[in-house]
Amino acid sequence: MKAAQKWLMSGNQAIARGAYEAGVTVATSYPGTPCTEILEAVSRHPGIEALWATNEKVAYEIALGASFAGARAMVSMKHVGLNVAADPLFSSVYTGVNGGLVVVVGDDPSAASSQNEQDSRHYARAAKLPMLEPSDSQEARDLVLAGFELSERFDTPVLVRLTTRLCHSKTLVRVGEPPEPRIASGFLRDFDKYVLLPRQAIIRHHALEARVQALAEFADTADWNRVEWRDLRVGIITSGLAYQYVREAFPHLSVLKLGQSWPLPAEKIRDFAAQVDDVWVIEELDPFLEEQVKALGIEVASQGWIPRVGELTPERILASVEQQAPQPMQLGDPSIPGRAPRICAGCxxxxxxxxxxxxxxxxxxxxxxxxxxxxxxxxxxxxxxxxxxxxxxxxxxxxxxxxxxxxxxxxxxxxxxxxxxxxxxxxxxxxxxxxxxxxxxxxxxxxxxxxxxxxxxxxxxxxxxxxxxxxxxxxxxxxxxxxxxxxxxxxxxxxxxxxxxxxxxxxxxxxxxAPCLLLKRKETVQQAHLSEEACTGCGECFQVGCVAIERQDLEGRVAPLINHDLCVGCTLCVQSCPEGALQPRRLVPDLVELNSCPTPTPPR
Ligand code: SF4
Ligand code: SF4
The missing domain is CATH 3.40.50.970 (Thiamin diphosphate (ThDP)-binding fold, Pyr/PP domains)
Structure with a gap:
């Protein structure tokens, strides 16, 4: 038997691999950190139509249409993109699917590249669709495959939630065989299912409530919700990447690792809680699991300890548990000088x-x-x-x-x-x-x-x-x-x-x-040069804000020092100087001094 191959993959790449192995026909997205690379990775797999849409709502609707047509489809987006796609999301939970539909959302704790830190798990409960949460790249691949099975079995879109560090971190993934080609089964007209007029919406709402009940019962049997028994004095309930931090911080304690954060496996949680002295819930961002665990009548001893702002780390969790109070997020490493993001030189x-x-x-x-x-x-x-x-x-x-x-x-x-x-x-x-x-x-x-x-x-x-x-x-x-x-x-x-x-x-x-300089870099034929005599130190050139313009002291005047490794010769600083002290100068190719060339050694 052929040994399974293991590849080092980021969470995003593993999601794409899972989609490929699941036989996805159509994948869509709108770029947004931390999930942009999913569609880029998907587009490198054969047999998948990979489409950038104008926004996440359109991306969702394209994927939904492909699902209606009987194909497996995946749509990926960042957390705030899910707000844009929320309209079709909520209604598609009523229509259900034909081919499996997996919706991947990337949350961004610490807002590394976002305008907020929203916790997208709330969407699962609000829209009433199952949410799976991988903890590493292997699970990212596995849970996408499982998500398609779940989607088709329960006639529902399935949310898969990642977080920034999981999207970009690489771990080993045991990959499966390339899939057999899948042919979309075709669209079968079903008025009560696909046409959400008010009467049909009520019919479908009944179906949705029954489905939620079935999904909750299924969660108790799903192997992605698993218990790791250790010391029974404390049992920790966790999910997603927080599981890795918990395992690192408390390797000796028992853990209920939830691969499905909604609907929760209520019986499994009750059984787990009954066998440990204290229950802690450790999760990134909102107390989403904690509130549901408490709603089951279980006392959560860690209530109020875990930070709700910013990304967790094992150290931060340990300190918060030790202090029994959320420890603030450290903004940057104090041993490293801070560096604000900057616009490229010459943009x-x-x-x-x-x-x-x-x-x-x-x-x-x-x-x-x-x-x-x-x-x-x-x-x-x-x-x-x-x-x-x-x-x-x-x-x-x-x-x-x-x-x-x-x-x-x-x-x-x-x-x-x-x-x-x-x-x-x-x-x-x-x-x-x-x-x-x-x-x-x-x-x-x-x-x-x-x-x-x-x-x-x-x-x-x-x-x-x-x-x-x-x-x-x-x-x-x-x-x-x-x-x-x-x-x-x-x-x-x-x-x-x-x-x-x-x-x-x-x-x-x-x-x-003007084209982005990373897209179409102009050939740099001239660069700005300073005439030190002409410069009065007025500072106008600094107002251009170019990273290639550094500062130097010229006999008490603060004058520009052009970093010619960065300057692309856009001339904006030249235009800004009222004294004509900055001038464009053509680049002269380096002259090769012939007599400095090493004498070739004759072949033996
Ligand atoms: S010409 Fe001036 S503004 Fe333009 S890239 Fe060079 S230093 Fe920056
Ligand atoms: S704008 Fe001109 S004169 Fe003023 S500091 Fe810059 S180079 Fe000197």
Whole structure:
């Protein structure tokens, strides 16, 4: 018999492998940390249609449609993406599935790359669908396979919850054989199941309640909810990655490891609690398991000890248990100097934020690399809430403050975010006679999550390319007749056009267009150089905020020191210098000194 292969895989890669082995036909996603790599990994497996959608709601609906058609389908997204997909999620639990449907969600404790720390386990209970929680990459692969079986057996979508550290950590995975090709069984019309008119919704709600009962009974038999008996003085109930921390911190104590965090295996929990002196519940983020355990009439001795903010670690758990109080999250390692995230040297955002900070306006921001415009030196963004929120927020401020903010409100949004959830608010701006200006940062990619394709650049997840959507025409079709495109590397033009847009008596859109430097790096033919004599130390060049501009002391003046390993020669600092002390200089290829070449040794 052939030995099973073991591969070192991240949680995200293992999820993709599980989907492949389960015979998934369609996989969809919208990029978002920590789950972006799932679809990227899926797209490298044969036989799967991997699709980036414009947002998580559409991604969910595509996967649901594939499931209705009898194919196995998977959709993955970050935790806040599940909020966007919540509408079809809640209703699809009523319709149920045809082919298995697994929904992977990545939570982000410590908000490593997110605007909140929401605990997506609440969605399982609120929408009434089962949730599986792996603790390592092996379980990520295994529980995806199990999730498809569960989905088809109980006629329900199944949530699989990961957290950032699990998504990105690598552990060994015993993989299975490539699957036999699966043919989608086809869509069978079933009016009462798939057409959620009010009467049918009630019929399906009855079916849903019966299913929840069956799922709860099944949870007591599922082997992913398992007991590890050790010292009986304390029994710890845990799930997900917290299980690994618990095992490390308390290797001597008994543990009930839940692979399914909703619905819970009530009998297994009662049996476990009856055999230990004290029950502790250790979980990351909200007391989701704890509340359910207490609802079973079980006293939880660890109540109030476990931190609810930030990622857990074995040390933090140990300290919290020792102190019987949640220990605060340590922000960074004090032995390592802090380093704020920065915009890349020579990025287009440097130009537009320099222009914006010169004008001085209120800016409602959005989610993307450009969110960093909220930091020093520009301090250019006043609010950031969620994907697509900037335009609506600006309109709300405008309607609340009227003339007091006329000509002084700007919404900033990236091309991918505009297509994700910015078009509706833009339409509202027109419909409600708004006058705010919208600045679209068009860098032809979804940059922050790693250069994924989107409808603006025409790139698909499977590597096909085609014409992207014409943003000017799209925006014009929404009823905005004042649309200008600027070259963000021309500081004077950017400032002038933005001022004109803000003065326009009606909604105006400025598109700042230049490719992300990681996507299409311009050949660096010149770099900024300083004339020390001409520099007065006025500091204007520092306002560009380029990481290639360091500081040096020049006889008591603080002057720029250009880091030529980083400078890409965008000339923004050159344009900002009122003294002409910074000048672009062409790069001269290194001359090879012929006489320094080693003399070749003749072959023996
Ligand atoms: S030219 Fe100036 S602003 Fe542009 S990359 Fe070089 S140092 Fe930075
Ligand atoms: S803007 Fe020009 S003069 Fe002012 S500090 Fe920079 S290089 Fe010197």
């Amino acid at each position: 287009q955002y440097l130009g537009v934020y320099t222009a914006i900070s010169r004008i001085g306006v209120r800016v409602a921001g959005d989610i993307g690399c450009y969110t960093l415009g909220s930091l020093e030196p520009w301090n250019a963004i006043d609010s950031v809430v969620c994907m697509g929120a900037g335009i609506g927020t600006a309109l709300g401020m405008e309607k609340a403050l009227g003339e007091r903010v006329q000509g002084r409100l700007l919404a900033v949004i990236g091309d991918s975010t505009l297509l994700h959830s910015g078009l509706g608010p833009l339409l509202d701006l027109v419909h409600n006679r708004g006058q705010s200006t919208v600045l679209v940062m068009d860098n032809s990619t979804t940059a922050m999550t790693g250069l994924q394709g989107n409808p603006a650049n025409g790139q698909t997840a499977s590597g096909q390319s085609g014409p992207g959507v014409d943003l000017e025409k799209l925006i014009g079709a929404l009823g905005i007749d004042w649309v200008r495109v600027i070259n963000p590397y021309d500081l004077a033009e950017s400032e002038a056009v933005l001022r004109e847009a803000l003065d326009h008596p009606g909604p105006a859109v400025v598109i700042s267009r």
